[in-house]
Structures are given as structure tokens and as C-alpha cells.
Amino acid sequence: MEFALVFGVFLLALMAILDTWIWTIETDAADASVEQGIGVAMSAQGSATSLTPALTDVYANVLPLLQQPMLGTTVENWYASNLAALRGEIGPNACPTADQVADYFNDLHSGYDGVGHVVVCAADDGDGHVTVAITGYALSMVPPGFGPFNWRGWGLPISETASVNVGTYSP
């Protein structure tokens, strides 16, 4: 009996430690991707003097950074056709929250409770700023209904955002 008790606690502790470690790796990758994505998005669509952000180029640029550390979580393109309905709901000047992404995929019956998808979003707020966000729920070992935090079953939230003023690559 004592072995069962101690082993149970040990397993719980091990899972918590592994989950935190994986989540740290994933969020750090998201952080680096957002930083790179901002550099791509903030300017240079068409020409060096253009003030039109290159929003649709962000996904292809950050995918190599994100794909591997996400450990089985699908990295989705905000401008892909499968997210057209969510784009329509959120509008052209904003990015979705992690819960909006998970709810959307839950409605599509993709992943338990909509987890296992993160979206790479780049949006122009219409006021001279460009925002890059990586949001969604990454796969984890958190059992359903566990803990008082902002968790979903088998998923931990990823929510990294950066926003800067639009600029040009010219004087």
C-alpha cells in the first residue's frame, strides 16, 4: 500500500515537472517565432518604401522555428482557408485568443476539447500597428478537469503576442 501511495505521488510530480518543462520549451519557441515574425510582418510588402505590412508572409517564415518544438501540436496558418470562419468572427484587425482557437477546433471536432492546435496570426490593427500572435492549446499530459488554472484536458495554453509600429525599409 505504501508503495502504491508513494509511487502515485511520484508519478504525479514527474508528470507536472515534464509538463512544465515541455511547456517552457514550447512557449520559448513561440516567443522567438513572434520576435522573428514581427520583423517580417512590420513592413516591406511590395517595396522598401511600402507601409503595407507583409502579414501573409509570417507563417512560412516562423514555421521552421515552431514546428519541431511544438511536439505534435499542429501549427496553423491564420490566412489558410480552414480558418476562414474564425477570421470572419474575429475580424481583420485582431488575433484570436487561445480559448477562441480551441473553441473553434472543438466545434470542428478536431482534438480533445480543441487542443493540439496553435495559430500563427499576423494582423494590422488599422491604426499603424502590426501584431503577431501565436495562440492556442499545445498538447500536454494534464488530465481533463484538473486544476483551477486556465487549462483544458490534455492541453496547456500558448499565448505569445508582440505589437510594433509599422515601418519602412527606407529613409
Place this chain on the structure above:
Amino acid sequence: MRTRPSWRRGQRAQAALEMALVLPVMIVIVCGFVGMMLELRAENEFQTAVDLSAQAALVPPLGDQTASQADSAYAFLHTLNPSGSESGYLTVTTPITCTGPYLEGEIDLSARGIPAPVTCTAQATLNFSATPISVFWFWSIQLSATADAYPPQYRQCQTTSGSTSPFQC
């Protein structure tokens, strides 16, 4: 009336005692590890916010100090996202401050032709007292980040009156 054998009662008491000894140690290990990971996360995010602020300071033309300060402050606040994942335990104590000849309208080239950078710094405090992790992390941690951004060539030419640069646009 039948009673439980004394050896079995003793075994249960021993199991409970061992559990009572092991559990606090496990909790401290888990809280310590989770706290360390959250600390690394916060540090990384804080550094990213300062990096982007330094780069944002170079978006306005040479010598437009007001716009440079405003752009870097905007990038800092909207990248750090205090209402997001770090809410509740990260407090900015010294807001972003950027300095450098670029902001004064000057381009100081080094002997190797590299312009002097814009340097941005900020400080924050990490405090887990409002979270369960405070069982182990009961002290606060000071975060300090510095980032340099070098004016690219297309930003090194004179555009405003009063700016001094070896290049003309």
C-alpha cells in the same frame, strides 16, 4: 468482536508516516521546478520585449526622438503583455528607457564603420506570492534586461533638420 491484528495497524501507521514525510518533499521539488521554469519564461519574455523595443526605436527617422521613444514604449508594453501569461507575478519597476546618438539625430561611426547603437533597458520584479508556487519561491526576483539595436544603413542618412550624419538621403 474481532479486532484488526496489531501488525496490520502498525503497517498502516508506517505507510501514513512515510507518506507524510515524502509528500512535503515532493511538493517542494515540484514547486521549485515549476517556479524555476516560470522564472526562465518570464526572463525570456522580458528580454524579448526589450529587444523589440530597441528595434522599434529605429523605426522613426534619424533624430525623431519623440517618435522613437513612443514606438519603443508601445512595443515594450504590447510585447510584455502584463495581462497575459505573466499576469499576477511580473511587475515592471523601471519602464523601458532608450538612449543613443541616433535619438539625438547623430550617427557616430566607429573605426570599423559601425554606427553607435540605441541601447534600451528595463527592470521588473518577479513575485510568486499570489500563486501556489510561493510554497517554495517565497522571495522576489529582480529582472533586468538590456538590448542594443544598430541603425541600418537606410536609417543612417539625414532626414530632419539638425540631424548630423555623414550620409545624405
